[in-house]
Every structure is written in structure tokens, then in C-alpha cells.
Amino acid sequence: MDHFPSKPEQIREELSKHYDLTPSQKHIDATKDIYEKTDRVISKEDWNYFAPYVVAINTLKKQKNAVILAHNYMTPEIYHGVADFFGDSLQLAIKATEVEEDVIVQCGVHFMAETSKILNPEKTVLIPDLEAGCSLAESITAEGVAEMRAKYPGAPVVSYVNTTAEVKAASDICCTSANALQIVDAMESDTVIMTPDQYLAQNVANESKKNVVYWPGSCIVHELYTAKDLKAHRELEPDLKIIAHPECTPEVVAEADYTGSTSGIVKWVTDNQPKKTMLVTECSMASNIADQLPDVEFAKPCNMCPFMKKITLENILYSLHTMTHEVKVDPKISAQARKAVQAMIDLSKTFTK
Ligand code: 13P
Numbered sequence: 001m002d003h004f005p006s007k008p009e010q011i012r013e014e015l016s017k018h019y020d021l022t023p024s025q026k027h028i029d030a031t032k033d034i035y036e037k038t039d040r041v042i043s044k045e046d047w048n049y050f051a052p053y054v055v056a057i058n059t060l061k062k063q064k065n066a067v068i069l070a071h072n073y074m075t076p077e078i079y080h081g082v083a084d085f086f087g088d089s090l091q092l093a094i095k096a097t098e099v100e101e102d103v104i105v106q107c108g109v110h111f112m113a114e115t116s117k118i119l120n121p122e123k124t125v126l127i128p129d130l131e132a133g134c135s136l137a138e139s140i141t142a143e144g145v146a147e148m149r150a151k152y153p154g155a156p157v158v159s160y161v162n163t164t165a166e167v168k169a170a171s172d173i174c175c176t177s178a179n180a181l182q183i184v185d186a187m188e189s190d191t192v193i194m195t196p197d198q199y200l201a202q203n204v205a206n207e208s209k210k211n212v213v214y215w216p217g218s219c220i221v222h223e224l225y226t227a228k229d230l231k232a233h234r235e236l237e238p239d240l241k242i243i244a245h246p247e248c249t250p251e252v253v254a255e256a257d258y259t260g261s262t263s264g265i266v267k268w269v270t271d272n273q274p275k276k277t278m279l280v281t282e283c284s285m286a287s288n289i290a291d292q293l294p295d296v297e298f299a300k301p302c303n304m305c306p307f308m309k310k311i312t313l314e315n316i317l318y319s320l321h322t323m324t325h326e327v328k329v330d331p332k333i334s335a336q337a338r339k340a341v342q343a344m345i346d347l348s349k350t351f352t353k
């Protein structure tokens with residue numbers, strides 16, 4: 001049973017009874033090496049506030065034998081300050097199969113925590129805020145998958161990991177933005193059903209020999225970008241390198257110099273070191289890599305994911321302190337969903353060979 005105070009001040013009051021959260025030189029000294037990785041985007045004043053939380057979380061993690069898996073969209077104080085491992089959805093799913101600790105704190109959204117639980121039914125998986133959802137995961141249910149199967153009999157269902165455990169359980173295999181095209185191309189059937197992201201599916205269809213049919217879901221963050229705006233930015237700054245996530249519309253993807261998963265984006269920018277780039281994705285991506293790429297200028301605009309931004313240092317500490325919110329998946333659904341996730345992991349390992 002969760003007893004999570006609804007107000008941030010209640011959480012803070014409770015935490016301050018157990019942890020030294022008053023900014024001090026001691027905390028600043030203890031986190032000096034971490035701050036150096038993010039001082040281009042976090043001011044000293046802000047770090048004074050974050051440092052006590054970073055110290056408390058890193059100490060508590062050891063006491064509870066916990067590991068923090070963080071998505072690339074976490075804010076820089078989480079990404080650099082407390083994450084033991086960070087990456088895109090595929091990397092996080094693979095990492096979840098390898099962790100030895102008893103507790104996983106998933107710093108990302110709910111479907112990511114569910115995926116970790118599906119792959120580790122015996123471990124405790126925590127998510128610091130239950131409202132960290134996803135517009136894609138919310139757009140389809142298992143009944144929606146059944147509807148698609150009835151419409152396209154015999155076609156395999158490839159579901160994005162951005163789905164609930166029930167939807168994964170109703171699917172043949174999962175995919176992420178890092179392997180979607182290869183997974184679809186590996187299906188034997190000529191027609192392949194993709195759920196729930198219509199734009200990821202259309203972007204895959206543009207490069208695949210398969211007849212890709214899809215569910216009409218979308219990401220509320222990436223659908224905001226328009227090709228018209230990107231063209232206007234490029235006209236103003238002809239040297240600008242535009243890098244997009246495949247949840248953007250095909251028109252936006254056509255305007256981009258490179259399209260890839262969040263880790264693909266990090267790799268492209270690191271390998272190519274453009275003078276000026278615009279990451280057509282969630283805002284924290286640029287902030288998290290800004291320090292390691294001092295010669296790259298990151299142009300705004302970017303869009304925030306309101307779900308990812310539900311995760312804060314404060315609720316991570318509270319989650320680990322109280323061992324809430326524990327993510328649970330019905331064992332039957334979990335066993336069925338695991339087949340779809342594991343099929344993706346196994347197949348994607350053959351792609352990199
Ligand atoms: P990645 O798998 O590319 O990290 O994307 C996950 C996501 O939710 C993007 O919006």
C-alpha cells in the first residue's frame with residue numbers, strides 16, 4: 001500500500017527528518033566531480049540545492065542494494081548525479097536483464113519500469129511518480145491489438161516498448177526506436193502491424209519493403225515539431241544540423257540530417273561534432289550531453305515531456321526511502337509480455353553482430 005504525500009512540501013518535510021538536505025560546503029565538496037560533468041547547464045546556485053539530494057540518494061542506494069536506471073530524457077542532475085546507468089529504451093531493457101541489485105529505481109516513465117519488472121519478476125521495481133505516463137502507452141489497449149489482428153489476419157504485431165504490459169502480452173514482438181526497422185524487416189509476413197506510434201510506423205514504412213499498417217497513436221512531445229518551422233530555422237542558419245527522433249512526423253524526418261533513437265542521437269552528435277545543432281526531441285537530451293561536447297552549440301527550441309519531468313531528485317529519494325511506488329504486473333500477463341520483449345532483445349543482439 002502506497003502512502004505518498006500529495007504535496008511536495010510534505011515530502012520535503014518528511015525527508016528532512018531523516019536526511020541532511022540543507023545546502024552546505026560539505027555537500028558541494030562531496031559532489032565536485034559530478035558537478036563538473038554538468039556545470040555548463042546547471043548554475044552553482046541550483047547545484048547548491050541539488051547536492052544534498054545527490055549525496056543522500058547515492059548513500060541510500062548502497063544501503064538498499066538498489067540501482068538507478070535512467071532514461072536519456074531525465075534532467076541533468078538525475079542523469080549525471082544519481083543514475084548508475086543511462087540510455088535509450090532498448091539499452092535500459094537490456095540493462096534490466098543484467099542488474100544484480102535487489103531493487104531497481106526506474107527514472108523514466110511507467111512503461112519503462114514495467115519492462116524492467118517484466119524482465120525481473122523477482123526484483124523490486126520502483127517508480128518515483130505514478131503519473132509518469134506516456135501518450136503512446138495510453139493510446140492503445142489489448143483490445144486495440146485484437147482489432148488490428150482481426151483487420152489484418154495473419155499479420156504479426158510489432159509493438160513499440162512504449163506500451164503497457166497488457167499490450168506487450170497481446171503482441172508478437174516489441175521494438176524500440178533503435179531497432180524498429182530491423183525488427184519489422186525480420187518478420188516473415190509481407191504485412192506487418194505496428195502499434196501504437198503512427199509516425200514511427202510511417203517512418204519505418206518509408207524505408208522497409210514491408211506493407212506496414214499501424215495504430216493511430218502519437219507522442220505529444222514529438223508531434224509538435226513541424227517541417228515548416230525546421231525549414232525556417234535552416235534558412236536562418238544554413239550550417240545548422242537538424243537531428244530528429246523517429247516519433248516525429250515523416251515530413252520532419254525528411255527535413256532532418258539524421259534521425260535516430262535517443263542514444264543514436266547522442267552517438268551522431270558525438271561522432272560528427274557539428275558546430276551548431278538542433279535536437280528535435282525532448283529538452284534534456286541536449287542538456288545531458290552539453291558538457292562532453294563543449295564545441296557544439298545546441299540551438300533551441302526543444303519540447304519538454306511532462307511525463308518524464310515528473311521524476312525529480314526529491315521523489316527519487318522519497319521513493320527509495322519509503323520503497324514506493326512498487327510496480328507490479330500480473331504474473332500471467334508478465335510471462336506473456338516477457339516473450340515479446342525477450343524476442344526483441346534476442347533478435348536485436350543478432351543485428352549488432
Ligand atoms: P528512445 O527509445 O529513443 O530512448 O525513445 C523513448 C521515448 O520515449 C522517446 O520519446
Ligand code: SF4
Binds near residue numbers: 219222306
Ligand atoms: Fe511518451 Fe513522448 Fe514522453 Fe517519450 S517523449 S515518454 S513517447 S510522451
